[in-house]
Amino acid sequence: MTQTSLDQLGPVDYVVVEFPVGQSNFTGEMADELVALTAAGTIRVIDILILTKDADGSVEATELSDVENLGPLQQLEAELAELLAEEDVVNLAAAMEPGSTAGVLIWENLWAAPFAAAARRSGGQLIADGRIPIQAIIAAIEADDDELIEGA
Amino acid sequence: MPLRPARVGRVGVIGHPVAKTAVVAAAVTPGPSPVAKTAVVAAAVTPGRRRRRI
Numbered sequence: 001m002t003q004t005s006l007d008q009l010g011p012v013d014y015v016v017v018e019f020p021v022g023q024s025n026f027t028g029e030m031a032d033e034l035v036a037l038t039a040a041g042t043i044r045v046i047d048i049l050i051l052t053k054d055a056d057g058s059v060e061a062t063e064l065s066d067v068e069n070l071g072p073l074q075q076l077e078a079e080l081a082e083l084l085a086e087e088d089v090v091n092l093a094a095a096m097e098p099g100s101t102a103g104v105l106i107w108e109n110l111w112a113a114p115f116a117a118a119a120r121r122s123g124g125q126l127i128a129d130g131r132i133p134i135q136a137i138i139a140a141i142e143a144d145d146d147e148l149i150e151g152a
Numbered sequence: 153m154p155l156r157p158a159r160v161g162r163v164g165v166i167g168h169p170v171a172k173t174a175v176v177a178a179a180v181t182p183g184p185s186p187v188a189k190t191a192v193v194a195a196a197v198t199p200g201r202r203r204r205r206i
Contacts, residue, residue: 014166084159085159086159086164087163088164091169095172095173
């Protein structure tokens with residue numbers, strides 16, 4: 001990767017989406033949404049792995065290319081960068097419950113790249129970032145409501 | 153199925169064991185129905201709306 005392309009790299013995020021035993025309902029909807037986000041230029045999918053954790057805690061990783069009938073994900077699979085290493089599988093699987101299956105998705109936020117590049121060119125340095133859980137927003141609003149009721 | 157050889161022996165990018173996020177735990181705790189919570193959040197993030205000052 002050249003210095004120029006590094007300068008233009010958007011933030012890279014990951015999620016581990018767990019599917020407890022008996023609670024998966026794959027209709028292809030997730031794949032369609034992922035492809036749509038990619039096609040729109042919102043994100044670039046960097047890596048995908050499927051992890052399974054046995055009852056004894058042992059973990060098995062499956063490459064997307066080893067999944068039969070990928071459907072719309074076929075076009076994404078061809079572009080994967082295989083960023084994750086073997087040790088990442090162990091670290092990511094630490095969050096999983098025994099007996100569950102999880103999808104790991106790594107993506108670049110293309111939508112944020114121009115702003116991030118502009119911030120860097122302006123001398124800015126990223127010193128913190130994160131995600132506010134919806135539950136935290138709910139809790140804050142409910143606390144507001146409670147105080148309002150108590151103050152009434 | 154085994155990982156591709158290219159993934160083996162490389163330095164990882166995650167760096168540490170990942171803990172299950174608290175978001176997941178909170179999502180399954182008893183409380184108002186998910187539909188009601190969704191409405192609350194939607195109202196909270198509506199453009200132009202500011203949190204009340206108590």
